[in-house]
Amino acid sequence: MQSIYHFDECIDRRGTGCFKWDNPNSVGKLPMHVADMDFAVAPAITRAIARRAQHPVYGYTQIMPEYYDSVCGWQKRRHGWTVERDWVIPVIGVLPIVAAALRALCGEDRTVMVQPPVYDCFYHCIERNHCRFVCNDLVLDRRAHTWSVDLDDFERTMVREHVSVFVLCHPHNPVGRVWTRAELEGMAEMCIRHDVVVISDEIHSDILMPGHRHIPFASLDPEVAARTITCTSPSKPFNMAGLQIANACISNPALRARVMEEIFASNAWIVNPFGVVALMAAYDESEAWLDACNAYIYENYRYFDTFVREQMPGYALSPLEGTYLAWLDIAQSGMSSEELYDILSRETGLKPCVGANYGAPGRDFLRFNLALPKSRLVDGCRRLCSVVRRIGGHDA
């Protein structure tokens, strides 16, 4: 695919300290695992960082008013959501926001609901912050390979387990769903009915496949917003996770004050000066780059999907609506995700993520990162197929 942004270029990450390639053991390996991109960032981001680096003072950083304009402007333009400046709290990452919110919200009743298969760090974050998690498993339609919310179970679990907080992953990592308005409204209604606060992790909300629109959970209506902590960041869509910049958006002043107290308590509000300028360059100057990047990821997804259909009978991808994470059903192999991962990693150097790590409903799946040059994806497909052909498959 032709693009002025060089997504096809295979960047050598060695010497950067970044995950995946920067390790002597990674020679010959194709790690399609951790959720960052193998693409260079948008040119405006590099320029902004270089400009800032010219000034030799890298001290503690105060946020300037234009920063809030960038954050609010982005939400308005891209998602039609009106965010007021006062709602925005810059923080060093999304997980630090989730952790702070859990500490602020989980009183005596420390029960938090999640929707497996889901981002594995949620489990660790909940437990390390002395809460317990309960599960409203997503439901798989094995013929269409789609995942949906079981709303009856959503409500039953909330009531039975005395849930006080729900962590929504929107869009959903790893199943790649972008929740529809009807689905969001269904969940919101239950949260209002049972007085549950929602942490809506929207870190993947800017990576959208054609035909899909992200609806911020808090944008549904003011009553929903009043019980929602929204987490956003340019880190996934603009490939700048190492710069550690994210924002909590909370319209309810009382809720905001409680969460802010916990963010202050952990000093997670002192952000990186390079993250600040990079965020502004991303949101103010890099929309065209993001659109091209999403288009490239979509072509990678189509290539992978066609490859799986044509070369790997019985295997299937869930339809990708958002994120750059492909979710492959490997039940046909007759192996667990750990077993198949071990073979792939040992024999081919391919390193996807083990589905079982995302919770029980993920045990027949592997997650592949599609934000990489096409040539590497083609190489990955070849490696995957060599193993799938050799191990054969049982009749599922």
Ligand SMILES: Cc1ncc(COP(=O)(O)O)c(C=O)c1O
């Ligand atoms: C759903 C989700 N939330 C949060 C994170 C991590 O965010 P941060 O690095 O800003 O803490 C990730 C990273 O993969 C993620 O997929």
